[in-house]
Amino acid sequence: MTRSFAERLLAWFDDHGRKTLPWQHERTPYRVWISEIMLQQTQVATVVPYYERFMAHFPDVRALAGAELEEVLGLWSGLGYYSRARNLHKAARTIATEFDGRFPETVEAVTALPGIGRSTAGAILALALGRRHPILDGNVKRVLARHRLVEGWPGQSAVERQLWADADAFTPEARLADYTQAIMDLGATVCTPRNPACERCPVQGDCGAAREGRQEELPTPKPRKRLPERHTAMLVIVDGRGRVLLQRRPPAGIWGGLWSLPEWDGEGELRHWCRERLGLELLHVEPAPRVRHTFSHFHLDIDPYYVEAAGAPSPGVAEPEAMAWHPLAASRRLGLPAPVARLLAGLAEEPTSAA
Numbered sequence: 001m002t003r004s005f006a007e008r009l010l011a012w013f014d015d016h017g018r019k020t021l022p023w024q025h026e027r028t029p030y031r032v033w034i035s036e037i038m039l040q041q042t043q044v045a046t047v048v049p050y051y052e053r054f055m056a057h058f059p060d061v062r063a064l065a066g067a068e069l070e071e072v073l074g075l076w077s078g079l080g081y082y083s084r085a086r087n088l089h090k091a092a093r094t095i096a097t098e099f100d101g102r103f104p105e106t107v108e109a110v111t112a113l114p115g116i117g118r119s120t121a122g123a124i125l126a127l128a129l130g131r132r133h134p135i136l137d138g139n140v141k142r143v144l145a146r147h148r149l150v151e152g153w154p155g156q157s158a159v160e161r162q163l164w165a166d167a168d169a170f171t172p173e174a175r176l177a178d179y180t181q182a183i184m185d186l187g188a189t190v191c192t193p194r195n196p197a198c199e200r201c202p203v204q205g206d207c208g209a210a211r212e213g214r215q216e217e218l219p220t221p222k223p224r225k226r227l228p229e230r231h232t233a234m235l236v237i238v239d240g241r242g243r244v245l246l247q248r249r250p251p252a253g254i255w256g257g258l259w260s261l262p263e264w265d266g267e268g269e270l271r272h273w274c275r276e277r278l279g280l281e282l283l284h285v286e287p288a289p290r291v292r293h294t295f296s297h298f299h300l301d302i303d304p305y306y307v308e309a310a311g312a313p314s315p316g317v318a319e320p321e322a323m324a325w326h327p328l329a330a331s332r333r334l335g336l337p338a339p340v341a342r343l344l345a346g347l348a349e350e351p352t353s354a355a
């Protein structure tokens with residue numbers, strides 16, 4: 001008979017699993033809890049010395065609850081994500097006052113503590129007490145999404161629900177601590193985000209992703225937001241003395257206060273627009289390929305025009321406010337938005353000649 005997922009994983013764990021990490025001996029809920037929180041977003045090798053120092057200072061819940069927050073943060077210093085340390089301290093005080101210093105043993109009570117989600121609660125109770133609770137951390141999500149061919153980004157609730165159901169279905173009735181450690185280890189050391197070592201994987205035989213060669217596609221990454229697109233035309237106008245016309249942006253908004261290029265709204269004919277709006281006669285106009293600049297919330301597509309203008313504004317038309325001619329070399333020392341600096345750099349290679 002084919003062995004179950006858990007049986008194969010446990011056999012692999014007996015030979016290859018990690019068994020000597022500091023939180024794997026004297027497994028109390030408190031010690032496992034601290035390790036699980038430290039291991040969030042942090043590699044095992046980084047965590048080990050922090051964990052040992054932390055345990056030397058705070059060997060149990062009461063010691064942690066009795067400490068000043070400053071001391072806890074000091075021992076956390078360098079691990080990052082400091083809300084984890086603040087939550088540990090707060091949770092320790094709750095355990096000290098509401099549970100008389102004994103770590104709670106139901107998943108409901110554990111998840112009610114600050115900073116502990118369903119997966120971490122399951123891991124603490126399974127690893128420390130051998131209780132049957134599935135876990136679903138990032139490593140386990142990856143293993144299950146690949147093995148079960150679960151499509152969709154795991155951050156979506158329907159996908160996450162499916163993964164929890166699979167995690168629950170695979171969790172055995174016995175050896176819960178070993179199984180929980182084993183599935184975490186498999187994700188961390190074999191079913192890695194890049195180049196998983198399927199040839200060494202104990203559950204390769206019925207892995208959907210391995211069968212279909214889709215390991216790199218799963219789990220489905222977070223969908224990228226499609227940014228809206230905006231459009232403008234920028235005029236790189238040079239006069240007969242080699243000066244470039246720049247316009248200072250309003251203080252608020254994108255590129256606030258920086259010098260930029262005059263922007264043509266695309267209305268009418270460019271030569272006419274320049275005559276009317278800027279009082280300039282154009283001698284030569286050279287369109288250049290579109291440039292895309294991406295802000296956090298939109299793409300800006302810029303159609304550049306390299307333009308040579310007659311030396312002086314037409315009589316009777318005032319130079320628009322906030323515009324000024326700058327010698328080209330000096331303009332490069334001004335605060336310029338990145339695409340504008342690139343367009344000006346292109347000027348050297350984009351000679352204009354009288355048409």
Ligand code: SF4
Pocket residue numbers: 143146147190191192196197198201202203204207208209210215
């Ligand atoms: Fe991951 Fe490969 Fe194992 Fe499938 S066979 S669970 S993709 S390591």
